[in-house]
Amino acid sequence: MPSRNVLKILMVSSEAVPFAKSGGLADMVGSLAKHLAGLGHDVKMLIPAYRGVDYTREESINVSVNVGFRTENTVCGRTTLAGSNVSVYLLEHPYFTERKGIYGNEEEEFFADNAKRFALLSRAAFSLLRAIDWKPDVIHSHDWPTALVPVYLRTLERNQGFEGTISLFTIHNIGYQGIFSLHDLHYTRLRLKDVCLEKGEHLEQLNFLRGGIRCADYVSTVSPQYAREIRTTRFGHGLEAELEKRREDLFGILNGIDAEIWNPETDSYLPLNYSKTSLEKKLQVKTILQEESGLSVDPGIPLIGIVSRLVEQKGFRELCGPGETALKDILDRGDCQIVILGTGEKWCEEVLRSLAAEYENLRVRIGFDEKLAHMIEGGSDFFLMPSRYEPCGLNQMYSLRYGTVPIVRRTGGLADTVISREEDPARENGFLFEEITGEAIRSAVAEAVRIYREEPDRILRMRMNGMSEDFSWNHSAERYVELYRYGLRRGRHPDTEESFDIQA
Incomplete structure (x- = not known):
């Protein structure tokens, strides 16, 4: 655990405002990163450079990523998140740059190669960190597209200079799990049982979200009540047993709102502004x-x-x-x-x-x-x-x-x-x-x-x-800092031979 007050935090996400957005995940990641930096922490972010994403490139970093049976030579463009000092790295690869859409588009609702696309993003996080010679205290990944980040940290990357790094994996919506064919396994270079969906005694499909839940040092979701609900059959979408096993490491932190954009006293979209004293x-x-x-x-x-x-x-x-x-x-x-x-x-x-x-x-x-x-x-x-x-x-x-x-x-x-x-x-x-x-x-x-x-x-x-009520991101960001520090004090989730032994 670092003795200093400043934490080094890497956010890995499939989307973040203002670069790419399909839903609330993007708002959360962008806002949280900005407010963590506002609290004085050293925050960096990795997201894909989707086609059409417009940003001011400040630097280019060559990043080699070992996936499948080869090494993918990619580039990360670096820019700065507006209104902050957060460095944002955008992974440039044909998987992202040569088609429209984040997870799919009008021609293809869910891209057939999404397993490869987001396995590449997850493994690239570690290659980027080596390229910029920066070792974070916490790697914080989000939802199924980056659920393999804690799997890689637990397995292929655990003895590659990240021994002091912990992972936090946030579930935004457990209904979306990243379920893929077993034929995609070879590209990840992971063991089957780390990313599989169990049906009785049979291992039939890859389940990225399940892998993230099993391998993350700590798991969070976006409200305390939802953290309780997803441990039940009614809301767990088949992963309630995994979450019940992790109940001591599962936390619920309510998302914040952008109090500058959503403020009736200053909202430029309203014809008149008002407050509690001028209703x-x-x-x-x-x-x-x-x-x-x-x-x-x-x-x-x-x-x-x-x-x-x-x-x-x-x-x-x-x-x-x-x-x-x-x-x-x-x-x-x-x-x-x-x-x-x-x-x-x-x-x-x-x-x-x-x-x-x-x-x-x-x-x-x-x-x-x-x-x-x-x-x-x-x-x-x-x-x-x-x-x-x-x-x-x-x-x-x-x-x-x-x-x-x-x-x-x-x-x-x-x-x-x-x-x-x-x-x-x-x-x-x-x-x-x-x-x-x-x-x-x-x-x-x-x-x-x-x-x-x-x-x-x-x-x-x-x-x-x-x-x-105060629903600003300041309060929520402070809660995440508390969780990061708690995790660093407790240390990493212990390995088990059965779950995390891997092939060379």
């Missing part, structure tokens, strides 16, 4: 949102916002899927308005378009619109998130910061951030429901609308409580 301006934002969305302008009717991927995980099957009438029933009551922004599964987009054409109190925008997303957070009275599961969730935290009361299912990060009256009347900031059913969604919305009309002072307290 009357929020009502004016609501009026403008109603006007711009084509809803009838009525400050007295509760406005419910949704900004989401339109997929089953987010609860849309229960909200408006085949045979489900929850959304229609809510609209039929006529006592609220709903505005929805998002894109996703075709069936869901078609159903929502059809409902919007039928109901005057529903407006739907298919696609993504950054300004409208901010307007919905700022102008809505409530924000609905009926997720089947939600590892962390960001929109409920945006909503709380904007004084928009969340209506959410009690799962994952939603349960960690939204506080019901039953839990703590003094800190109540939202509405939670337990079951993922259409009836549960209907009942929760009806209760929120009733409280809005009958107990306005309670709604005001909920708004104020939410706006008083």
Whole structure:
């Protein structure tokens, strides 16, 4: 363990803002790296140089990576993460530079060679570190694309100068595991049992995520509740047994939000800025949102916002899927308005378009619109998130910061951030429901609308409580530093002959 206060941290990820993004992983990695550096730590990052990524090259480093039956001679371009002193290394290889897309594209939803692409990225981390002669205290990798980083550290790289380095592997969504054919094993140069999916007594497929869970010194996920949930059959997606074995080394740290971008006092997308002491301006934002969305302008009717991927995980099957009438029933009551922004599964987009054409109190925008997303957070009275599961969730935290009361299912990060009256009347900031059913969604919305009309002072307290919470990355980054230091004090996860013995 280093005696100095400054930690040397390498982030390895398949995506990071502002270079490449497909979801919340990119936001987390970019923000965490920046805030760790802001705390005074020495942070570097490795990501792929995907086609179309535009960056200012400050240096080129030749990197030779041993994979498959050959050595891949690659180049890492170095740049600096804007607003920080984080050095970002972008791995240039035809696997990344000669096609569009991160994991797939319109022609190929999931690239057939993803196992090779991300095994190369994971092994390249160690080649890069040797090339720049920099030995980190912690290598922090994220989700299945870089799950082999801790596997390599535990196996092929463990006696190659990284004896004092620990690995932290963060699971952002356990539903995506990186499952591949056994034919891809040779490219990784790893042993079968380090990256396999067990089905009974048979070893049938490679599972990158499973390998990361088994081999990482420490494992984290993006909320305390999700860390508990993924150890259960209901949420573990087949890896609950592996996670239960690692329960002493498994931690949940809530993601933060970018408090500069998501701040109602300074948000440039809002026509008026407001704070806890000027909530009357929020009502004016609501009026403008109603006007711009084509809803009838009525400050007295509760406005419910949704900004989401339109997929089953987010609860849309229960909200408006085949045979489900929850959304229609809510609209039929006529006592609220709903505005929805998002894109996703075709069936869901078609159903929502059809409902919007039928109901005057529903407006739907298919696609993504950054300004409208901010307007919905700022102008809505409530924000609905009926997720089947939600590892962390960001929109409920945006909503709380904007004084928009969340209506959410009690799962994952939603349960960690939204506080019901039953839990703590003094800190109540939202509405939670337990079951993922259409009836549960209907009942929760009806209760929120009733409280809005009958107990306005309670709604005001909920708004104020939410706006008083601190969900900034400063707090989350400090938690990660605590975990890094804890891991360095405890040392590396002990090897076992059965799990980690490898071939030369």
